[in-house]
Amino acid sequence: xxxxxxxxxxxxxxxxxxxxxxxxxxxxxxxxxxxxxxxxxxxxxxxxxxxxxxxxxxxxxxxxxxxxxxxxxxxxxxxxxxxxxxxxxxxxxxxxxxxxxxxxxxxxxxxxxxxxxxxxxxxxxxxxxxxxxxxxxxxxxxxxxxxxxxxxxxxxxxxxxxxxxxxxxxxxxxxxxxxxxxxxxxxxxxxxxxxxxxxxxxxxxxxxxxxxxxxxxxxxxxxxxxxxxxxxxxxxxxxxxxxxxxxxxxxxxxxxxxxxxxxxxxxxxxxxxxxxxxxxxxxxxxxxxxxxxxxxxxxxxxxxxxxxxxxxxxxxxxxxxxxxxxxxxxxxxxxxxxxxxxxxxxxxxxxxxxxxxxxxxxxxxxxxxxxxxxxxxxxxxxxxxxxxxxxxxxxxxxxxxxxxxxxxxxxxxxxxxxxxxxxxxxxxxxxxxxxxxxxxxxxxxxxxxxxxxxxxxxxxxxxxxxxxxxxxxxxxxxxxxxxxxxxxxxxxxxxxxxxxxxxxxxxxxxxxxxxxxxxxxxxxxxxxxxxxxxxxxxxxxxxxxxxxxxxxxxxxxxxxxxxxxxxxxxxxxxxxxxxxxxxxxxxxxxxxxxxxxxxxxxxxxxxxxxxxxxxxxxxxxxxxxxxxxxxxxxxxxxxxxxxxxxxxxxxxxxxxxxxxxxxxxxxxxxxxxxxxxxxxxxxxxxxxxxxxxxxxxxxxxxxxxxxxxxxxxxxxxxxxxxxxxxxxxxxxxxxxxxxxxxxxxxxxxxxxxxxxxxxxxxxxxxxxxxxxxxxxxxxxxxxxxxxxxxxxxxxxxxxxxxxxxxxxxxxxxxxxxxxxxxxxxxxxxxxxxxxxxxxx
Numbered sequence: 001x002x003x004x005x006x007x008x009x010x011x012x013x014x015x016x017x018x019x020x021x022x023x024x025x026x027x028x029x030x031x032x033x034x035x036x037x038x039x040x041x042x043x044x045x046x047x048x049x050x051x052x053x054x055x056x057x058x059x060x061x062x063x064x065x066x067x068x069x070x071x072x073x074x075x076x077x078x079x080x081x082x083x084x085x086x087x088x089x090x091x092x093x094x095x096x097x098x099x100x101x102x103x104x105x106x107x108x109x110x111x112x113x114x115x116x117x118x119x120x121x122x123x124x125x126x127x128x129x130x131x132x133x134x135x136x137x138x139x140x141x142x143x144x145x146x147x148x149x150x151x152x153x154x155x156x157x158x159x160x161x162x163x164x165x166x167x168x169x170x171x172x173x174x175x176x177x178x179x180x181x182x183x184x185x186x187x188x189x190x191x192x193x194x195x196x197x198x199x200x201x202x203x204x205x206x207x208x209x210x211x212x213x214x215x216x217x218x219x220x221x222x223x224x225x226x227x228x229x230x231x232x233x234x235x236x237x238x239x240x241x242x243x244x245x246x247x248x249x250x251x252x253x254x255x256x257x258x259x260x261x262x263x264x265x266x267x268x269x270x271x272x273x274x275x276x277x278x279x280x281x282x283x284x285x286x287x288x289x290x291x292x293x294x295x296x297x298x299x300x301x302x303x304x305x306x307x308x309x310x311x312x313x314x315x316x317x318x319x320x321x322x323x324x325x326x327x328x329x330x331x332x333x334x335x336x337x338x339x340x341x342x343x344x345x346x347x348x349x350x351x352x353x354x355x356x357x358x359x360x361x362x363x364x365x366x367x368x369x370x371x372x373x374x375x376x377x378x379x380x381x382x383x384x385x386x387x388x389x390x391x392x393x394x395x396x397x398x399x400x401x402x403x404x405x406x407x408x409x410x411x412x413x414x415x416x417x418x419x420x421x422x423x424x425x426x427x428x429x430x431x432x433x434x435x436x437x438x439x440x441x442x443x444x445x446x447x448x449x450x451x452x453x454x455x456x457x458x459x460x461x462x463x464x465x466x467x468x469x470x471x472x473x474x475x476x477x478x479x480x481x482x483x484x485x486x487x488x489x490x491x492x493x494x495x496x497x498x499x500x501x502x503x504x505x506x507x508x509x510x511x512x513x514x515x516x517x518x519x520x521x522x523x524x525x526x527x528x529x530x531x532x533x534x535x536x537x538x539x540x541x542x543x544x545x546x547x548x549x550x551x552x553x554x555x556x557x558x559x560x561x562x563x564x565x566x567x568x569x570x571x572x573x574x575x576x577x578x579x580x581x582x583x584x585x586x587x588x589x590x591x592x593x594x595x596x597x598x599x600x601x602x603x604x605x606x607x608x609x610x611x612x613x614x615x616x617x618x619x620x621x622x623x624x625x626x627x628x629x630x631x632x633x634x635x636x637x638x639x640x641x642x643x644x645x646x647x648x649x650x651x652x653x654x655x656x657x658x659x660x661x662x663x664x665x666x667x668x669x670x671x672x673x674x675x676x677x678x679x680x681x682x683x684x685x686x687x688x689x690x691x692x693x694x695x696x697x698x699x700x701x702x703x704x705x706x707x708x709x710x711x712x713x714x715x716x717x718x719x720x721x722x723x724x725x726x727x728x729x730x731x732x733x734x735x736x737x738x739x740x741x742x743x744x745x746x747x748x749x750x751x752x753x754x755x756x757x758x759x760x761x762x763x764x765x766x767x768x769x770x771x772x773x774x775x776x777x778x779x780x781x782x783x784x785x786x787x788x789x790x791x792x793x794x795x796x797x798x799x800x801x802x803x804x805x806x807x808x809x810x811x812x813x814x815x816x817x818x819x820x821x822x823x824x825x826x827x828x829x830x831x832x833x834x835x836x837x838x839x840x
Contacts, residue, residue: 025051030150041157044149052149053350056187059180073156074098081237085218088180090237095155095172115382124375131367132247134175137224139182140214144253147356148176166368186214190337198339200346206337212620220624228314229822230414243416248374249326252316255334259343261301263331264291270463271309276321290366294358312468322453324381330359389448396475396482397438400518400749402501408478409439413498418445421492428483440491457783469731471784476754479825506577508570509586517553517747523831524634525580530607533563537602543594553746608834611654615643617666625818646671651678661689680806684837687812692761700810701803704764731758732784735777742773743836747828757815762797774800802840809837
């Protein structure tokens with residue numbers, strides 16, 4: 001205890017003087033002081049106007065400083081790899097010695113050769129190691145990007161032999177802000193609420209952002225879940241950089257709760273994905289020794305091998321692990337502003353920046369000293385992957401929805417996965433695959449492990465707790481047919497440049513046009529038609545004409561009695577086909593097999609005027625996924641209605657209102673009655689997830705939700721948290737049987753559908769079978785973890801409910817049909833609710 005006292009006194013003193021830190025702050029608080037710095041290199045304050053830590057850096061100032069460093073320093077090059085949704089540049093610095101810059105492309109090609117066949121001849125003793133350092137993918141975890149100012153300055157200006165040696169042997173890919181839009185949003189909040197006399201009271205407004213907060217990007221996505229799906233422009237830039245260089249180490253700087261200290265990986269060992277080699281975690285632990293030594297010297301507390309895991313490959317710290325790299329998560333206890341009272345004393349913003357800066361340098365120190373070992377690990381990773389790959393291939397596709405198969409193929413190409421066309425139509429594992437709408441993925445290829453991680457269905461696990469989802473099988477996410485073990489003889493030519501599926505040329509008709517509802521982008525086409533003011537109808541039954549079968553949900557566009565004459569309609573529909581890439585057929589007779597075109601089984605459709613409830617109480621992720629779906633995929637306008645102004649909103653403008661998942665009730669009593677009146681007048685309310693409890697409590701619909709009857713037996717106090725955690729559904733995939741004749745299922749071609757679920761809301765099926773158009777099977781688990789009691793709970797329940805209320809409709813989805821923008825396969829359920837709600 002006596003040895004510990006001096007350090008404890010030091011920590012108390014440090015916290016006592018935390019307020020003075022901001023007033024006396026200088027670069028010497030952060031930087032090593034036993035070396036010289038080049039006076040020709042501008043300090044951060046020379047460009048941004050203040051010492052890092054005095055204010056939260058905005059993205060524009062961060063970029064300005066990085067551009068100036070690149071202008072004056074021969075160690076730094078800068079590139080812009082694209083833009084965010086809000087138009088901010090996605091910059092990347094390449095930092096290394098001037099000599100390496102002169103041969104950078106040769107170094108890159110030789111480094112990539114480590115991942116190829118015949119890599120054994122390469123001499124790693126003479127190769128630089130490649131380190132990708134990225135900061136603040138969550139915009140309100142800002143200590144990372146603010147530390148990037150200091151790390152970039154240090155690497156540009158430090159004149160020590162150690163730094164020169166580091167730069168000679170290291171290529172640093174330096175991304176100062178993974179999330180420019182979120183960082184900008186949070187910096188504005190923290191800075192506009194800062195007082196001259198910094199107030200560390202946690203209840204101060206500075207430490208409680210307004211909805212949706214700065215964590216997310218423009219569409220409110222958690223971008224640290226998008227490394228594998230790559231649906232967002234920021235992610236696409238990151239992944240392109242990763243595959244261009246195949247870095248050996250990738251660091252991801254985050255923040256966590258204010259009462260925590262500092263975390264670095266490895267995480268909990270039992271929660272590492274089985275496809276990650278054990279040596280990966282051993283190397284991560286060895287790198288951790290460098291962090292520990294640096295933090296011990298600094299006097300900062302830390303922990304490791306707790307809380308976090310390396311299972312879901314869509315996170316920045318885990319995605320590298322399936323690609324022959326080493327991903328490292330850093331989590332710093334957050335000041336959430338400029339200084340805040342915590343269990344560990346007053347936590348200041350500069351203190352959090354210094355810890356992140358220290359971790360950035362200790363990573364580089366580890367990379368330099370472990371260089372050959374880690375380069376050899378990368379080479380062996382790909383050698384072993386090739387050796388373990390079996391012959392054969394995966395095949396995936398959809399005869400009726402080539403667009404969804406194409407969108408999955410785009411993801412694979414972004415990850416440099418080798419894919420082939422289909423040589424000829426064939427059947428495998430009871431499914432049909434067609435040349436124009438299917439792809440073959442050989443198993444024996446460089447990215448074998450990554451492909452396996454994308455396609456596998458796993459239902460057995462070492463641990464029952466997960467930091468994130470436990471399943472993400474991509475063909476299931478896209479509602480595609482796929483076979484896991486087919487002969488390579490079915491593969492056609494390798495696809496070097498992917499192109500969208502070709503559709504037939506639209507012919508002119510003076511009678512009618514019809515459009516199948518199978519294609520993923522058919523809602524985009526229908527919306528264009530209705531927005532133009534054209535009449536359209538939906539077929540409630542199937543029919544056929546000549547050699548073509550037209551399924552439930554086929555859209556009929558008559559030529560007569562329209563606002564456009566036949567010629568102009570033809571021209572307009574040509575434009576619809578070009579913009580949506582959806583097939584439209586010209587029909588010259590109404591005499592069909594099945595229902596005729598004049599049948600009352602064709603129901604008239606109205607333009608959709610859709611609103612989305614957002615704001616306090618609503619889960620931003622869920623709301624953002626819906627906003628993104630309408631705005632980016634289907635080019636449909638959607639009005640965002642804030643909960644704070646709901647009582648003053650004219651709801652009569654909207655045909656449909658969507659209530660995303662919420663925390664409790666997001667609406668007041670008067671808002672609820674107003675919403676009910678709007679439904680009775682003919683509106684359609686569509687609710688998600690926790691809306692089930694809201695609908696039941698407020699009498700929007702009659703639901704029978706299963707009660708939680710779990711009882712802990714032989715569970716100790718210490719084990720109770722794990723016991724409860726194991727009963728949650730963090731994210732798994734389940735099979736449902738669907739009634740294809742019901743409007744909610746129009747466009748689906750199979751009677752089974754894979755649903756993603758991360759709730760434990762189980763709704764009992766209706767006694768009338770026709771009221772259960774989507775129902776979980778008796779053994780529904782397709783992939784992922786679920787406890788035995790929960791698996792029993794979900795069997796036979798329903799994830800969809802409909803009820804009429806006055807002249808309107810109330811629709812419930814207990815599951816997220818739009819999960820993280822990559823669950824394409826169930827997006828159409830929402831669009832069916834929008835366009836066909838009145839037909840239910």
